[in-house]
Amino acid sequence: MKVFINPGHDINLDSGAVNPVYGTRECDVARDAGKMLACYLETAGCDVRTLQDDDLGLVCSEANSWGADIFVSLHCNAFNTEARGTETLYKSFNGQRLANDIQSQIIRSINTVDRGVKKRDDLWVLNGTDATAVLVEMAFIDNEEDHTMLTNDLDTIVRAIARGITDYAGGI
Numbered sequence: 518m519k520v521f522i523n524p525g526h527d528i529n530l531d532s533g534a535v536n537p538v539y540g541t542r543e544c545d546v547a548r549d550a551g552k553m554l555a556c557y558l559e560t561a562g563c564d565v566r567t568l569q570d571d572d573l574g575l576v577c578s579e580a581n582s583w584g585a586d587i588f589v590s591l592h593c594n595a596f597n598t599e600a601r602g603t604e605t606l607y608k609s610f611n612g613q614r615l616a617n618d619i620q621s622q623i624i625r626s627i628n629t630v631d632r633g634v635k636k637r638d639d640l641w642v643l644n645g646t647d648a649t650a651v652l653v654e655m656a657f658i659d660n661e662e663d664h665t666m667l668t669n670d671l672d673t674i675v676r677a678i679a680r681g682i683t684d685y686a687g688g689i
């Protein structure tokens with residue numbers, strides 16, 4: 518099973534959302550989550566590649582030329598500092614199944630708000646990849662409680678994502 522991990526945004530070019538109080542950057546949380554996820558998936562026997570880059574066309578073409586089976590993009594949400602919770606976005610039929618497996622593992626693992634899985638037709642990485650693709654919005658980086666969760670329990674979230682992926686892989 519080849520899993521391509523895309524931590525969202527770009528360390529140098531695009532921070533993504535930033536927590537207004539602590540300055541925590543989405544790109545750094547996503548990078549850390551991507552490293553942990555790669556480690557867990559390799560331990561589970563998956564082939565893993567990771568690319569975090571501002572150029573999403575490049576990200577998609579790398580995943581496609583490698584022949585990824587699964588593509589997982591890792592992000593943090595931000596809205597109005599009040600909204601919180603976890604959601605997983607998909608486009609394809611199989612993407613929905615993978616999204617369900619990941620979302621339910623996260624909800625079972627940590628005390629987050631379940632915002633569910635959502636179909637999205639407007640996301641680069643879901644439109645441009647041949648693999649079964651999802652984008653995980655792990656939590657709201659601008660919300661106090663979610664920020665604490667991302668800071669203290671990122672490993673718990675990531676392990677749940679890894680289990681969701683292996684649940685999906687075991688079912689195909």
Ligand SMILES: [Zn+2]
Pocket residue numbers: 525526533534543592593
């Ligand atoms: Zn993002």
